[in-house]
Amino acid sequence: MLSKRIIACLDVREGQLAKSVKFVDTRDIGDPIAKAKEYYEDGLDELVFYDITASSDKRDIMLDVVEAVAAQVYIPFSVGGGIRTVEDANRLLWAGAEKINVNSAAVLRPELISECAYAIGNQNVVLSMDIKQVKVSDTIPSGYEVVINGGRTPMGLDALAWALQGEALGAGELVVNSIDADGTKAGYEINLTRMIAEAVSIPVIASGGAGKPEHLLAVLTEGKADAALVASMLHFGEYTVSGLKQWLHEHGVKVRLKYA
């Protein structure tokens, strides 16, 4: 039986680990390579790096981070942030990433998903969606809207419709990130996650809002997510990967426990 995955998300800005609250206020909190290694040793299932470097001329720093992580960490990891072309995706794969995450650029130009899927395989293309709850309307029948630019720009695009379109274009996995829940530590957006997980036939990774082990339990059971993304719970040392997995195991969730 397949295990539920715990995925650590590391936001990297100019080579440094950063953590945002509601996508606006970010502060640097350490070395992403050391963190990645630490979590790997402690039984993490997968890693995601988001490059939040603002200026494009400093983006090559991320390639060095990816190279260094790939030399030390032998679990799957994906990289997102600033991928606009197949060439961007290939550079990251060559540096050692397993998968790439596309987000805003795919909303603006959906063919990016199919181009990447053709070039590097569906299974290596993750569509990351930033989503905000809105009033149900004709354009947004699900009541959830896709936003870009770190949550600042609403796109008039229904989140459920976008998830299905992303799957049809060749995305191999979906990250469902709730902008409302992000950074609140008040729990994942369960309704949103379940709605999308039930609609698509590719794995769904829940993101945004994790603060307690109970939140992971809820999204992996009620929320029907295949994997849960965590960030600050781990980054500030409040919880450990092995501790979280042991707790989930004791609460009936199948997770990978033997990794040493």
Place this chain on the structure above:
Amino acid sequence: MLVIVDYDAGNLRSVLRACEHEGIPACISADPQEIMDADRLIFPGVGSAESAVDTLHARGLDKAMRDFFATGKPMLGICLGSQIVLQKSEEGHRDCLGLVEGVVEKFDLADKTLKVPHIGWNEVEILRPHPLLSRIESGDEFYFVHSYFTRPANAEDVYGVTDYGGRFCSMLGHKNLFATQFHLEKSGKKGLSILAEFGVWDGCV
């Protein structure tokens, strides 16, 4: 020297890195002569069996790999590399290398809540001991990403199985060849241990 066979099927560098991490000298090659001269061979792979088989054929690597197998030197297939050693694949209806009797089939699961591709960490159950599995036990988990699986014709070629809506062969072996459906280079320390054992395996079971 260990040679990683380049047939345009996925991230060979991640396997090369894993070899370096385990202290196994290795290189990547698409040259039939270099492949024949290798001490041991790894053929990783992601992507589709049809393009993989077509590329092997176009580069003359199918013959090189058959000849290499006949020498008795150790061979290790990973993911798609475990599928191309059988006789036939449903994917693109291609004839494969035929080093092991059997076929490759697509998941057709009765339980429609199970997603295909099978992506994530899953357990293996070891059916018979093998030198490469000396540090592995039943219940250990590995990282899978695939929609097709192998069905060796002879039960004695099946070394391990995994349950995903039914049991499928996740580790196969035949003479000097061993292959895993999972990505051992992305399966943490358990996966790396198989690679380390392969680095010193003499090809005998």
